Amino acid sequence: MNGFILDSRLASDCHQLGRVDNSLLLLMDNSLVPWLILVPMLDVTEFHELEHDVQLQLLEQINLLSAYLKHEFALDKINVAAIGNIVRQMHIHVVGRSEQDFCWPNVVWGAEGRKAYTEQEVGDISSSLINRLGDRFIPYPQG
Amino acid sequence: MNGFILDSRLASDCHQLGRVDNSLLLLMDNSLVPWLILVPMLDVTEFHELEHDVQLQLLEQINLLSAYLKHEFALDKINVAAIGNIVRQMHIHVVGRSEQDFCWPNVVWGAEGRKAYTEQEVGDISSSLINRLGDRFIPYPQG
Numbered sequence: 001m002n003g004f005i006l007d008s009r010l011a012s013d014c015h016q017l018g019r020v021d022n023s024l025l026l027l028m029d030n031s032l033v034p035w036l037i038l039v040p041m042l043d044v045t046e047f048h049e050l051e052h053d054v055q056l057q058l059l060e061q062i063n064l065l066s067a068y069l070k071h072e073f074a075l076d077k078i079n080v081a082a083i084g085n086i087v088r089q090m091h092i093h094v095v096g097r098s099e100q101d102f103c104w105p106n107v108v109w110g111a112e113g114r115k116a117y118t119e120q121e122v123g124d125i126s127s128s129l130i131n132r133l134g135d136r137f138i139p140y141p142q143g
Numbered sequence: 144m145n146g147f148i149l150d151s152r153l154a155s156d157c158h159q160l161g162r163v164d165n166s167l168l169l170l171m172d173n174s175l176v177p178w179l180i181l182v183p184m185l186d187v188t189e190f191h192e193l194e195h196d197v198q199l200q201l202l203e204q205i206n207l208l209s210a211y212l213k214h215e216f217a218l219d220k221i222n223v224a225a226i227g228n229i230v231r232q233m234h235i236h237v238v239g240r241s242e243q244d245f246c247w248p249n250v251v252w253g254a255e256g257r258k259a260y261t262e263q264e265v266g267d268i269s270s271s272l273i274n275r276l277g278d279r280f281i282p283y284p285q286g
Contacts, residue, residue, distance in 0.1 A: 046221050048209035055206075059198060066191035077231075078189055081224035085240055085248035088220075097228055105228035109250045 004041040007089040015122050017129065018139040020061045025137070026091075027125060031117045033108055034073050034096040034125075036065050044090050047082045062094055068132045069096035076104075083109060147184040150232040158265050160272065161282040163204045168280070169234075170268060174260045176251055177216050177239040177268075179208050187233050190225045205237055211275045212239035226252060 006016070006024060014026035014037060028035035038061050044050055050058070066078045079095040095108055103111035117125075129137045149159070149167060157169035157180060171178035181204050187193055193201070209221045222238040238251055246254035260268075272280045 046209065046213075047223055048206040048213075048221065055202060059202060063191040063198075066189065070189075070191075077226075077228050078191065079224070079226045079228070080190055081222070081226070083220075083222045083224070083250060085220050085222070085250070107226060107228070107250055107252045110253075 006039065007087050009087050010039065010089065010091060015117065016140055017126055018137060020064065020133065020137055021057060023061055027122065029116050030114045031121060032102040032113055032115050034069055035108060036094045038092045038094065040090055042090065045084060045088050058092060062092060064133060064136060065094040068129065069094065071132060072128050074098060079107065149182065150230050152230050153182065153232065153234060158260065159283055160269055161280060163207065163276065163280055164200060166204055170265065172259050173257045174264060175245040175256055175258050177212055178251060179237045181235045181237065183233055185233065188227060188231050201235060205235060207276060207279060208237040211272065212237065214275060215271050217241060222250065
């Protein structure tokens with residue numbers, strides 16, 4: 001993990017909420033959908049090339065975030081994906097989808113429509129992650 | 144698995160190649176990208192609601208198919224996703240992407256462009272799966 005640098009596009013598109021276990025937890029800066037991103041701090045591009053242990057950790061983190069999203073928001077579906085065509089640094093999207101959201105039933109990747117979060121909203125999401133995930137979530141200072 | 148019926152949209156959009164272990168293996172009928180779909184034969188919609196054992200099996204199947212795609216095709220990236228906004232029957236996309244393919248770097252979901260496979264091409268893919276996956280792949284008769 002030493003020397004790990006978050007990809008500049010992820011850094012500019014997202015709020016860095018903190019960590020879930022050993023992965024960075026990002027929030028896409030688009031309040032039109034709750035869109036979380038896990039970034040394992042490793043120099044790997046493809047999910048299937050991760051070591052088994054890391055895959056298992058990510059699996060658990062995906063489960064945790066999916067359950068969190070379902071609990072906190074009125075959702076009809078969770079979308080989970082490892083894509084990385086544009087940003088090669090390995091990252092996994094966990095997106096809460098609702099039949100009322102801005103691009104339903106299309107996927108969020110490439111969909112037009114964006115509304116930046118307020119500082120207050122990001123703080124609220126961070127708080128709800130603390131409540132739900134306990135010490136599995138290590139928040140970064142916001143604002 | 145008793146009484147499991149493949150969703151009608153998946154059935155009409157895809158070739159049913161066979162099974163990988165206990166999951167159905169589909170091939171999206173679009174030869175513009177190698178696009179495989181795993182369908183665990185269970186009545187579940189969300190990945191995180193699958194039992195841990197089933198998640199581990201799927202993980203292994205995803206790894207197997209990702210490595211197969213990388214080996215068989217000239218690819219730049221693997222895209223793995225559980226979306227299900229339109230078809231709620233749990234299914235996982237494992238898609239081989241190339242910088243030269245029809246919709247790069249956009250995602251394949253919702254992208255326009257389609258070229259049906261010939262019977263011969265589907266047979267060739269099935270053969271290469273047999274070669275690569277051995278008895279983990281149980282082919283269905285094609286044609």
